[in-house]
Amino acid sequence: MYKIISKRDLVPKIHLLKIAEPTLAKKSQPGQFVLIRIDEEGERIPLNIADWDENEGNVTVVFFENGATTHKLALLKEGDFIANFVGPLGVPTRIEKFGHVVCIAGGVATGFIIPMAKALKSKGNKVTSIIWEKTEKMVFWEDRLASASDKLIVATEDGSYGRKGSAPMLLKEMLESGERIDQVNAMGPGPMLKACSEVTRPFGVKTIVSLHSIMVDGIGMCGSCRVSVGGVTKFACVDGPDFDGHQVDWGLFFARNAIYIKEEKIAFDKHLA
Ligand code: FES
Numbered sequence: 722m723y724k725i726i727s728k729r730d731l732v733p734k735i736h737l738l739k740i741a742e743p744t745l746a747k748k749s750q751p752g753q754f755v756l757i758r759i760d761e762e763g764e765r766i767p768l769n770i771a772d773w774d775e776n777e778g779n780v781t782v783v784f785f786e787n788g789a790t791t792h793k794l795a796l797l798k799e800g801d802f803i804a805n806f807v808g809p810l811g812v813p814t815r816i817e818k819f820g821h822v823v824c825i826a827g828g829v830a831t832g833f834i835i836p837m838a839k840a841l842k843s844k845g846n847k848v849t850s851i852i853w854e855k856t857e858k859m860v861f862w863e864d865r866l867a868s869a870s871d872k873l874i875v876a877t878e879d880g881s882y883g884r885k886g887s888a889p890m891l892l893k894e895m896l897e898s899g900e901r902i903d904q905v906n907a908m909g910p911g912p913m914l915k916a917c918s919e920v921t922r923p924f925g926v927k928t929i930v931s932l933h934s935i936m937v938d939g940i941g942m943c944g945s946c947r948v949s950v951g952g953v954t955k956f957a958c959v960d961g962p963d964f965d966g967h968q969v970d971w972g973l974f975f976a977r978n979a980i981y982i983k984e985e986k987i988a989f990d991k992h993l994a
Contacts, residue, residue, distance in 0.1 A: 722802040726779055731861045734786040735829050736795045737771070743778030745808055751836040752814030752931060752963055755782060756939040758805035759793055766790050767936045767958070769833035769908070770809060780806075783832025788985050789992040810939045811962050814929070816840045820903030823895070824850045824870065825888045825917055827909025830931075831862050834908045839869040841906070847871050851891055853913065857882035889916035896924045904929065907966070911975060918966030930966040932957045935978060949973050 727739035745755065749770050756765045772781040786795045797803070814837050822841050826834040831852050842848045850870040854860050855878045867873040875883030876891055884891060888907075896902060905928040907917045914930040921928045934946035934957040941959035948955050949970035955961060 722804060723806040725797055725799055725801050725803065727781075728797060728799050730795075731783065731832070732859050734795075735783065735832065735859070735861065736786065737781060737783050737832070738794070738797070739779050739781045740803070740806055741779050742806055745780050745806070746773045746775050746778050749773040749780060749809045750813035751816065751840045753809035753811045754962065755780065755806055755808030756810060756936065757782070757794070757803060757807075759790065759797070760804050763793070763804065764790055765805065765937060765939070767810070767933070767939065769830075769931075770836070771833040772836065780808075783829060785829035789988040792989070792992060807939065810958055812960065814840070814906065814931075814963055816844050818845045819927075821847045821849065821901055823892065823902050823905045824848055825853065825892065825905060825907040825909065825913075826850065826866070827853045827888055827907075827913040828855075828859070830908035831860075831866060834906075835862065835865055835869050837906060837908075838866060842869060842871065846903075849874070849895075851876065851888045852883075853878075853888035853891075853909070854882075855879065887916070888913060889920045892917055893920045896920065896926070902926050905966075906963075907931070911971075911978065914966060915969075915971045918969070918971075922967050928966040929963050930969065931962045932964055932969070932974065933962065933978075934958075934974070935981065947977065 724741045729737040754767045754769045758765045768782040768784050771783040824838045848870045849872045850866050852875045908931040918928045937943040937945045939958045941956045946957040950964045951968035
């Protein structure tokens with residue numbers, strides 16, 4: 722069992738859990754994730770690693786509450802325990818000197834793009850980060866991402882804070898203005914990842930997207946996280962989650978991620994009843 726040593730509600734429906742796990746804290750790297758199971762009856766869900774403290778022996782995850790399991794997870798408190806906390810899983814994000822890197826975080830991803838931005842900056846890259854949220858009340862950790870970047874732009878869909886518009890729109894503006902961008906690293910909702918990839922495609926700017934597929938075992942055996950990249954079958958848990966956004970078969974990705982929508986709704990209704 723794994724103890725929750727800290728729980729915080731960051732903004733509506735986005736929560737933070739700090740969990741004691743010294744081994745995982747020693748091995749975590751930017752871009753990796755964990756598989757969590759609340760109890761013996763629960764499903765396993767992947768959550769991106771937001772932070773880790775090797776000295777104190779803990780790992781932080783930040784998640785969006787959007788179904789039965791994440792709702793149950795959000796109800797847990799400091800001092801509670803979860804049954805499984807497995808990781809770090811996935812190939813760490815490639816951190817090299819690329820030049821000017823734009824890190825894009827949509828929704829909850831602000832919570833876990835920070836280690837990546839920090840690592841890219843410490844490698845000597847110029848890092849411009851973009852936070853994209855629906856509205857002002859969903860913006861969080863602006864200060865943390867700002868200090869991990871050379872420049873930060875915040876955009877909200879309704880214009881209530883920062884620029885009005887979307888991350889792909891801002892990216893397009895930057896590219897059309899002639900600003901040199903050597904790589905884009907994007908984390909967040911699938912449609913945003915796809916839109917960012919389409920924006921950069923005509924400019925030939927490498928775009929790395931972190932894919933959030935349905936996962937069960939997290940070790941490449943069950944096939945549930947299957948994606949197609951460049952016409953080749955890959956497993957997001959062991960080959961990713963980072964992939965070249967220009968090579969992803971987005972139609973297949975969205976179709977596979979929607980497979981259990983009906984069952985997820987039934988499970989959520991049952992949980993709330
Ligand atoms: Fe089973 Fe990736 S989660 S193969």
